[in-house]
Amino acid sequence: AQSVTQLGSHVSVSEGALVLLRCNYSSSVPPYLFWYVQYPNQGLQLLLKYTSAATLVKGINGFEAEFKKSETSFHLTKPSAHMSDAAEYFCAVSLIRGNKLVFGAGTILRVKS
């Protein structure tokens, strides 16, 4: 069965600093990987997805993630944090089209001014 581990339930960065949110997955077959963002009292918005094309995936709002099969990782990065990036970020994995998403526990990103 697939699973997702997000290291760090809370990450705090200064405005303008690098954002790095870690995600490791476990899957018996090549996975589809996703990062979603959840702002307070809102639903889940897709940031980016990996579906076996390019290993470096660019998403919305300047975020990107790199799929590293050897490390079973899909870490999310952004070169320069903005106050509006403060939210909770979820990494998720699924195996095939129509398959359930398995979510990590989430990482709350705080951006300090």
Place this chain on the structure above:
Amino acid sequence: EPEVTQTPSHQVTQMGQEVILRCVPISNHLYFYWYRQILGQKVEFLVSFYNNEISEKSEIFDDQFSVERPDGSNFTLKIRSTKLEDSAMYFCASSGHHPQDNEQFFGPGTRLTVL
């Protein structure tokens, strides 16, 4: 841009009562899902639905839960006899018909409070 909608945004009910949560997926999507998020916890899969039947369900999705697509546009989650522990945010999602498309689009959620 097409989006998934959910009603109501907030539902308060008494323990033991039945509730129906409603969702309108993106039209021409083929796969439909319900997830829930208990306050402070991770998002958990409940059930997936394809071709008018359940394709997968989790251990959480026991006999008190049911899903239905009554009219080709709505997708509903019914909880027959609510318990305190059913209090959570319930998200509906749908995904499309392209073979390479596995992206699930989420609705804004329904916050269910069981008293």
